[in-house]
Amino acid sequence: MIIKTLVLTLLLSAPLHLFAIETDTAAVSIITEDDFLSDIPIVLSASRLSQPQTESATSVTIINRQMIEASTATSIPELMRMVPGFQVGFYDGNIPVVTYHGMSDIYSRRIQVLIDGRSVYIPTWGGVPWKSLPITLDEIEQIEVTRGPNAAAYGSNSFLAVISIKTFNAFDTQAGLLKLANGNNKQHQALYRVGAQTENSEFRVTIAHRGDEGMDDFADAYDEELLKFRIDYTIDNNSQFFYQSGINKNQQYEQGGDISLTHRFETSVSYHHFKWERNLDDKSSVSVQLYRNQYSLNNSSLSTEINLTSADLGYPAGITFDPFRITLDSSSEASRQDLEVNYFYKPSKSLRTVSGFSTRRDSVKSEALFDTSETFTTDVSRAFGHAEWTMTPQLIINTGIMIEDHQISDTSYSPRIALIHKFTNNQSLRYSYSTANRAPSTAEESINITYRPSLTVSGTGICVLVTTLTCENGTDNIVAVPNLNSIGGLDFEEIESNEIGFYGDYFSNKLTINAKIFHDMISDIIVDISPNEDGGFENSQMLIAKGIEFGSTFRPDHDLYLNLSYANISITDKTQGAYSTVEVFSNSAPKESYGLSILKQFKSDYSLSLEYFQIGEMRWTDIGSLTEPYDILNLKLSKKTRIAGSKLTYSLLLKNLSGEYNDYNEYGNVSANNNSSMSERIRLEVELQGF
């Protein structure tokens, strides 16, 4: 509420800034020899320079600022639809889930997401709280998506893919930004960002409020408030640091255990992130990063009414009990603290190396999930090294290893080797072999949900304490509310990945082609075995995932941009034994999916974007039925103009024009009879920049 008030106050004061525009063109200052001779900070140091995509050891898709602005996406997960092999769904209509090559339930545990190098993975259940991340699309410079394991660089949980989000530094965002949006289903957004600078530093403050009522006839509305701060400080020509922090408070509605009862749950995500970098000389640099994430979820709902009979409890016939409800609680607190040191060294023209170490502590506390007030901590220590050796102008070897000592699952080794053959400066063929591990989440290892409902004998008020409740799939009026107790002793999941990739750019980068054939073997997959046993998780399943992916961009001139993606994924379940059918992964990714994005800019400052996605049949692993094939058609029309020296952009977004669809079948708690689905969305955005 405080943030909402702040937003309104600043919005009302915005016009004052409009009159403060610096337009004094007459105030010419003298250019002196110092402007030619003075040293200036090293910006593109050797460690900051990335290798060209022709020399990349992994398959990489870049979503740049232009694509973000052209897109109709209003959230990061929606942008991921552009990336070959990615699946995006909205559980309960408002909980985004992003995965690569399927294998996901509501907690997408097998991809890593980094914001400016900070992992935003939640240690409780795993996964990423997309809806509650303190980040806005307006501050993202680009998103680099590594399609495939990259634990050698980023550690465990960089298992199937890595999404690395890079935000603008504070200097890039000195221009004031005011953005307002409104649309059907009560879509609304207000964002205000302002920058300032001193001799050696730049600042940025962002406040935002946004919300949406979600699907028709379904309780999936959300509202969030966000406050962020960033400072970039230049210490001298060779060293600098940034510090950023933010908080997002999110309220979402859902239909809980009893879908006739709507309840609200609250999420709060905050962070502090500090990074210092220093160029030691032309060949080496060092960086130190320290961050802390805090995650808090307050969510409890009531189950449907449970009617137990004397037979259910082994009591003599004739005793009847009053109906009761169980409180389904998933409230928890979690934090992640991480310290990482990186050392970059380029000993020769043909060799460059990165090495370092990190130490991390994950803490999780939840009486509801663990039946104890104790805080679970997991300590992880890591050491890593990478080397890129250009043997000849045509042949490059890229190798690396991550050694990780994990408190839950001991020590793991994640090596990678890639051979890159460059046919020309613009085309290359790559073979890459890598392994990666996924450490079990705290909940998978230690969960202990125990329900203790109090029953009263009808007509007497006598209480009967039921210490455990394991009524599963009973009669119509008894819900399945099994206890869930982890057996513990879980091991890492493992993936062994082989891929052959091709990257080529043609006609001076006007056309790029990015393709790969992959074969992944995933073993020791941790699954919920509760349907077979009395709750818990076990390393029990094995999969083979293989297929092809294709991505292409075409930019014949500066006014037209096309992005094309295609993925063909086949997952075969190789699990043997008793738990082979506990969770079904074999169709957890669509056999085929397509994506097409077109941006056309017109001379009249109009631009038109079109997006079309077609996703085949697939199954989220926590849902019993298949998500039917669906397609999405979105349009965006924008007009740029100037007002009092500021840039004003109007955008009209028309989404889901090809009809209603479900991207997470049954939307979690929605019953099969509920026809809720994603329907047409209309949204108008107005953006004023540069005041």
Place this chain on the structure above:
Amino acid sequence: MSSLSFADNYLIVSEINHRFHNSLAKQIETGLSQANHSSHTITTNELKARAYSDYDSIITIGYTAASLLFQSNTSKPVLSLLIPLQAFTHLENSIDKQYRHLFSSIYIDQPVARQLELIRQLSDTFHTVGIIFGKNSHQRKENISDTVKKFSLTPKTITVFDRTELISETRYLSEESDILLAIPDNSIYNKRSIKGILLTTYRKKIPVLGYSKAYVRAGALAAVFSSVTDISRQTVETLIQNKSSGYLLTSRSYPKYFDIEINKKVAHSLNIKLRDKDIILKNMLRNAQNEQL
């Protein structure tokens, strides 16, 4: 033509404690000495107290020294070194027209044509040249755009007066350019802004052609510049030529001798295949002779 003539006793006025300035003063002294001319170097602080009537002409190094001489009502011819075109023009406009003939200069700037020649020599893939003009350079927009066209390149220009818009404008310019040509304007290019400009263009895969060695070290793709040796050589040659011919052949000129610096790491990262540095320089020197670049 300036009347800097038949002088064989030179006063060099340089800023105190400035490595580049001191080095240039020493090299000029040495060069003049070898040509049997005498010279004496003083600092800008000493100039105020010292009468310079004993000297036939004066050489200033840097803007501060030049501005002191412009304000001094001197009757001696003055050759200003290490001064940008914009600053020299500003000083020249600050004095009465009748005294302007006393002042000549070898600018610190490289001619735009030479920068464009470097772009042309670096790679054939650069067709559209993006240029950002600010409040200290927008007066040159038309001239520079015309020069770009003469090189069969397409200029794409923006003018930024509000520094808060610099990065967003640079981003849009980068989307429509193949290379960004930096021209001297400290309202656009300064220690605080260079980080944002270089990072923004780099992320757009657009290289920057800087105007000093420091820019290349910071992350620009290349720059053409003149070293201390280059400037002192031209200075001594100019003075000797003046001695023999009786007047300054070029009263206001760009540096005649130059070198180039290329950041191969940036080129590699942007996957730009460049011609060999020696070939580029050789071609530029040849074309400079032919086309007066």
